[in-house]
Amino acid sequence: MTFGEQPAYLRVAKDLRRQIADGKLPPHTRLPSQARIREVYGVSDTVALEARKVLMAEGLVEGRSGSGTYVRERPVPRSVTRSAYRAVGTSTPFRQEQAAEGTRGTWESRSEQTVAPGGIAARLGIEPGDRVMRTRYVFRDAGEPLMLSTSWEPLAVTGRTPVMLPEEGPLGGCGVVERMAAIDVVVDNVTEEVGARPGLAEELAELGGVPGHVVLTIERTYFASGRAVETADLVVPADRYRVAYRLPVK
Structure with missing residues (x-):
């Protein structure tokens, strides 16, 4: 193989990917069998298998038990909007964005006291092992899972206050800014760092x-x-989703 030349399995995967993108292999169509790929492209069984693995890893095809490998339906990505915090009412950022887009989201949550692991402690500026309130969320849009969230709040700040439980009490379900303001803590800054990685099984x-x-x-x-x-x-x-930022220019 010369410099710049792709391995055979990537060349096969590229051509099949193009056929999927062009609609020659539409959603729910069965992908050519390993034997058919070997015949059409003049490659070995190993190359044909690796090409199919590439498409599966990219999420373009999916295996169906006892039936074969099929082209997946590709959803049109929708936006999850992240915008400058609007300190109005008692709405969470999720509720504000859902209202702005004319949609109605729901969520489930579960809170528990625990100790801060090292990485979270560093982000909160506390010691590993300090007590925190951890809350896990599943956000949904029209019933479809939209986003998972796990939050941690230092109990040195919220412990023994009316806002100790984010989803319970007089300000249950309100945003962090409003809840903190209720205990005379004025939130004045927020940072967000965006990344990407393979999803965990759970x-x-x-x-x-x-x-x-x-x-x-x-x-x-x-x-x-x-x-x-x-x-x-x-x-x-x-x-299924893209993160879109809308930020004011000051």
Whole structure:
């Protein structure tokens, strides 16, 4: 193989990918069998198998038990909007964005006291093992899983206050800014770092993905006068959603 020349399995995968993109192999069509790929492209069984593995890893095809490998339906990505916080009412950012787009989302949550692992402690500026309130969320849009979120709040800030449980009490379900304001903590800054990685098995099970799918990750932290008062990991299925930012110019 000369410099710049692709391995045979990638050349086969590229041609099959093109046929999928062009509609020659539409959704729900059975992918050519390993024997057929070998015959058409003049390659070995090993090359044919590796080409099929590439398409499966890319999420373009899926295996059906006892039936074969089929082209997957490719959803049109929708936007998960991240915008500058609007400190109005008592709505969470998720509720605000859903209202702005004329949609109605729902979520499930579960909170529990635990100790901060090392990475989370560093983000919150506390010691590993300090007590935190961890809340896990599953957000849905029209019943479809949209996003997972796990948040951590230092109990040194919220412990023994009316807002200790994010989804319960007088301000249950309100955003971090409003809840913190109720205990005289003024949130004045938020950071978000966006990344991507293969989804964990348990994440994909909740989001309705298949093994190998990529997820977008958002690491968010709220600050009050330089002190972190909440940090969260958000996980979004990359094949169905894109993260769109709308930020004001000052």
